[in-house]
Amino acid sequence: MQRKLQELQETLRDFVNQRDFLILVVSARDDEMAWVLRTLQGLDEEMDADLFLVCHQEAGPVAQYLTAVNADIAARLELANTAREAKGEPRWAPLPARSQDTRLPPHQRLQASMTHFSSLLPAQEDHRLVWCLLPPKLKDRTGYAELVRQLLPIQGYEPWMRSLRIIVRDDRAEPLLGPMLLKIRAPGALRYEVDLSTAALIDGLARDAVDESRPVAQRMQALLQLAALDYAHRRFPQALEKYGLLYDYYAEHGAKEMQALCLQGAGDVLRQLGKPLQARERYQQGLALAIQTKVLPVLLNLGMAAGDVSLELKHYPDAEGYFDITDRVAAKALNVHAKADALEKLGIAREGQANTAGALRAWNDTATLCRSVGYPERLRSALERMARLYENAGMRQERQQCLAELRTLSANQEAR
16 A cells, blocks of 8 residues: 555656646545645645645535635735744735636636746746645536636646646546546646555555565554554554554654654544543643644644643633644644634633633634635634624624624525
8 A cells, every 4th residue: 555655646746846747637536535635745845845735625616616716825825924024024915816806717817826826936946836726526527627628738838837737636436537638638738546445545554564575664654554544443442552553663763753643643542532631641742742843734733632632621721722822833834724723712712711802802813714715614613603702792783793694604505
C-alpha cells in the first residue's frame, strides 16, 4: 500500500514540476478523496516555493460552486493579508470584481481568480500556482465537466495560464471527464487513476508493515496508517497498542512531529473508551511536542482535540485557551473552516463561564466569517446559539434578525 501512496505523491509532485501540461485529472472514488487531499497537504508543506490552493467544496450547481470557491479563496487571501501586516509586509490586492460577478460565465470568474493569484507570484523566480478543484462529491457532474472543459488550452496556451497547474477530479465509479477528454482529444491534459479502496488499503498496509525487506521507516508508516484504520473500525485496543509501539520508535529517532501524531491518535482512542482525562493528557503532551515542530496542521488538530475534550469535561477556562490557540493557528494555516469551527467553540467555552458578552462576540465573528466563505452549516449553528442568548436577555430585535437569517438559510437550502 505504501507503494500506492508513494505513486500518488510522486505523480502529483511530478505534475507540479513539469512544464508541458496544464491540467491533471485525478480519477478517484468519493472515499478515496481524503487520501488525495492529505497527499496534497504534504506537498504544500514540502514545496515551499509553490502556492497551493486546494478547494474541496461539494460541486453542486456550477455557478453556486464557483461562488463558494471564490468566497473561500477570498477569505484565505484576507487571512494571508492579516499575517503580512503583522510582519510589516504590504497587503495583497483583493480578488478582482470579475471573480465575484455572477453575470459572467463560471469559467471566466475562475480565470479571473487564477490570474489574480498568479500575479502574486514573484515574476523572476520559478514559482508555480497549483489550483486544485477537488470536490468530495460531484453533484452537478455536467456543470463541473463543462467548467473543466473551458479551462483546457484548446486554442493554445494563454497568458492567464502562466506558471499555473490545475488539478481536477473525476469520479472513478462513474467517469465523465476521462471519456470527454478522449472524445475531444484534449490538449494539455493528463489523467491519473487512483485505487485506494478500503480493501486495498488494509491488505497493502498489512503486507508493508510485516515486509522485512522494506526499510523500517516505511514499515512504521504503514503501521501508523493501520492504527488509524483500527480506530476507524473501532478496534480500539489494537489501535492503542500500535500507537504505543510507534511512539516509542519515533521517540528513539527524535521525530517529534510523528510523536505528536501518535499522541493524538492515542488520545482519540482513549476518548472513545470513555477516558477523557487520560485523552486530554495525551493531547497536552502532543501539543508540547507540536509547538516545537511548528507544523501547523498537527498543532491545529491537537488544539481542537484538547479543546473538545475540555468542553466535554466542563473545564471551560482550559477549553477557551485551547480554542483561542486553535483560532490563531487556523488563521496562520489559512484554514478558514477550521477557524470558524474554533470560533464557535470558543463562544461555547465562554458561555460555560457565564461570559455572555464574550460568547456573543465569538459567535458574531463566526457568523461573519461563515457568510464570507460560504459555510452554511456553521453559520446556522452560530445563529441558533445567538438567538437563544438574545431570547434569554430579552433582546427581541436582535433575536428576530437571527431568526430571519435562519429562515433565509433554510429557503436557500431547499432551493438547492
